[in-house]
Amino acid sequence: MSDREFARLWTTGEGHPHLDACAACRARYAAFQNWLVGIGETLRDEADEAFPADRLALQQAQIARRLETLERPARVIAFPKAARAVISGNSHVRRWVTVAAAASLIAGFGLGQVVPLRTVIRQQNALAPEPFTAPAAAIRAEGLTPAPTSPRSDEDLLSDDFASPRVRNLSALDDMTPHARDYNVRAK
Amino acid sequence: MSGTSPALVAAREADAAAASAVKGSQAAGELAQARERYAELVARHQRRAARIAYHYLRDSAEADEAAQDAFVKAYQHLASFREELPFDVWFTRILINGCLDRIKSRTRRERWLLPMSGARTGGAADGAADERAMTDRVASGGLSPEQALLGRERRRQIATALAKLPERQRSVFVLSHVEGRTSREVSALTGLNESTVRVHLFRAIRKLRGLLASDSVAAAGELKGKRRVTS
Numbered sequence: 001m002s003d004r005e006f007a008r009l010w011t012t013g014e015g016h017p018h019l020d021a022c023a024a025c026r027a028r029y030a031a032f033q034n035w036l037v038g039i040g041e042t043l044r045d046e047a048d049e050a051f052p053a054d055r056l057a058l059q060q061a062q063i064a065r066r067l068e069t070l071e072r073p074a075r076v077i078a079f080p081k082a083a084r085a086v087i088s089g090n091s092h093v094r095r096w097v098t099v100a101a102a103a104s105l106i107a108g109f110g111l112g113q114v115v116p117l118r119t120v121i122r123q124q125n126a127l128a129p130e131p132f133t134a135p136a137a138a139i140r141a142e143g144l145t146p147a148p149t150s151p152r153s154d155e156d157l158l159s160d161d162f163a164s165p166r167v168r169n170l171s172a173l174d175d176m177t178p179h180a181r182d183y184n185v186r187a188k
Numbered sequence: 189m190s191g192t193s194p195a196l197v198a199a200r201e202a203d204a205a206a207a208s209a210v211k212g213s214q215a216a217g218e219l220a221q222a223r224e225r226y227a228e229l230v231a232r233h234q235r236r237a238a239r240i241a242y243h244y245l246r247d248s249a250e251a252d253e254a255a256q257d258a259f260v261k262a263y264q265h266l267a268s269f270r271e272e273l274p275f276d277v278w279f280t281r282i283l284i285n286g287c288l289d290r291i292k293s294r295t296r297r298e299r300w301l302l303p304m305s306g307a308r309t310g311g312a313a314d315g316a317a318d319e320r321a322m323t324d325r326v327a328s329g330g331l332s333p334e335q336a337l338l339g340r341e342r343r344r345q346i347a348t349a350l351a352k353l354p355e356r357q358r359s360v361f362v363l364s365h366v367e368g369r370t371s372r373e374v375s376a377l378t379g380l381n382e383s384t385v386r387v388h389l390f391r392a393i394r395k396l397r398g399l400l401a402s403d404s405v406a407a408a409g410e411l412k413g414k415r416r417v418t419s
Contacts, residue, residue: 040365047239
C-alpha cells in the first residue's frame with residue numbers, strides 16, 4: 001500500500017481488507033499514524049513553549065482589563081465654545097456672513113447694470129489732466145531750452161535793472177543786503 | 189476522525205451554561221458578574237486559542253493580540269451567540285477570522301515596506317525566546333543538548349513545511365491534528381463542506397509527507413558533508 005492510500009484511509013477513518021491480511025503494511029500504517037501524531041504533538045509543544053503559564057496569566061489579566069474598559073463610557077473633553085462656533089458648519093455667524101456676501105454680489109451686479117459706467121468713465125477722462133505723451137514732452141523741452149541771449153557787458157550785469165529783485169516781497173531783504181554796485185560807487 | 193468524546197460533551201455543556209449565565213448577567217446589567225463568569229470561559233479556552241493563533245500567524249506577540257481581540261469580540265457579541273452551537277466552535281470561528289484579517293493586513297503592509305534583513309522582528313524575538321527556552325531546558329537537566337538541538341531542528345522543519353501549505357490546507361491540518369477536531373467540526377469552523385475538508389486534509393498530509401521526507405534527506409546530506417569536513 002502506498003502513502004497516498006494511507007493518507008486516504010487516515011482521513012476518512014475507513015479500514016482496508018489488505019491491512020488485516022498484510023503485517024508489513026499494517027506496520028507501515030502504524031508508523032504513518034505515529035508520524036502524524038508526532039507532527040501534531042510537535043506543533044502543540046511549539047505553541048505551548050511560546051505561551052508559558054505566566055504569559056497566559058498576563059493575557060487573561062489584559063482581557064479582563066479590556067472588558068472593564070469597554071463598560072466605562074469614554075470621557076469627552078469640552079472644546080472651547082468660540083473655536084467650535086467657527087469650525088461648526090451650523091454656526092449663525094457663518095450663515096450670516098455667507099448671506100451678506102451673496103447679497104452684496106447681487107447688489108453690485110444690479111448696480112452695474114443700472115448705472116451707465118462707460119459714460120461716467122468717459123467724462124472723468126475728459127476732465128483728467130492730459131497724459132504725458134511724446135509730442136507734449138517735446139513741446140515742454142522746447143520751453144526749457146535757454147533762449148539765445150545777447151552778449152552783455154559786466155557793467156550791465158551789475159546794473160540796478162538787472163540785479164533788483166523781481167519779487168516785491170524780497171525787496172526789503174534786498175535792501176539790507178550789501179551789493180557789488182555799492183562798492184563800485186564808493187570806489188568811483 | 190469522527191465522533192465526540194464524553195469529556196468534550198461535558199466541557200461543551202459547561203461552556204453553554206457559562207455562556208448563558210454571562211448573557212443573562214449582561215442583559216440584567218450586572219456587568220461585574222458577567223465579567224467574572226466570562227473569565228471562566230477565557231481560562232478554559234485560552235491555551236487552545238493561543239495555539240491556533242500561533243499556528244496561523246507564526247508570531248507569538250501577534251498571536252497574543254489576536255487571541256485577546258477574539259475574546260473581547262466574543263464578549264461584546266455574546267448576545268448573538270446561539271446555544272445550540274458549541275461555544276468553542278463559535279469562538280474559534282471569530283478567532284480564525286481575526287487571524288485571517290491580520291494575515292491580510294500584514295501582507296498589504298509588507299508589500300509597501302522595505303524587506304528587513306532576515307526574518308520579521310517578531311520572528312527574531314521568537315527565535316531569541318527559543319534559544320533562551322532551550323538553554324533553560326538544558327540547564328535544568330530535562331534534555332541533553334543534542335536532544336534539545338534535534339527537537340528544535342525537527343520543529344523548525346515541520347513549521348517550514350507547514351508554512352509551505354496553501355492556507356486552507358494549513359487551516360484544516362492545524363485544526364484536525366493540533367486541536368484534534370473532527371471533520372464535521374472543522375467544517376463548522378471553516379465554513380467548508382465536510383467532504384472538502386477531507387480532501388484538503390488528504391492533500392495536506394500528502395504534501396507534508398513529501399516536504400518532510402525531502403527535508404530529512406537534505407538534512408542527512410548536510411550532516412554527512414559536515415562529518416566529512418571535520419574528519
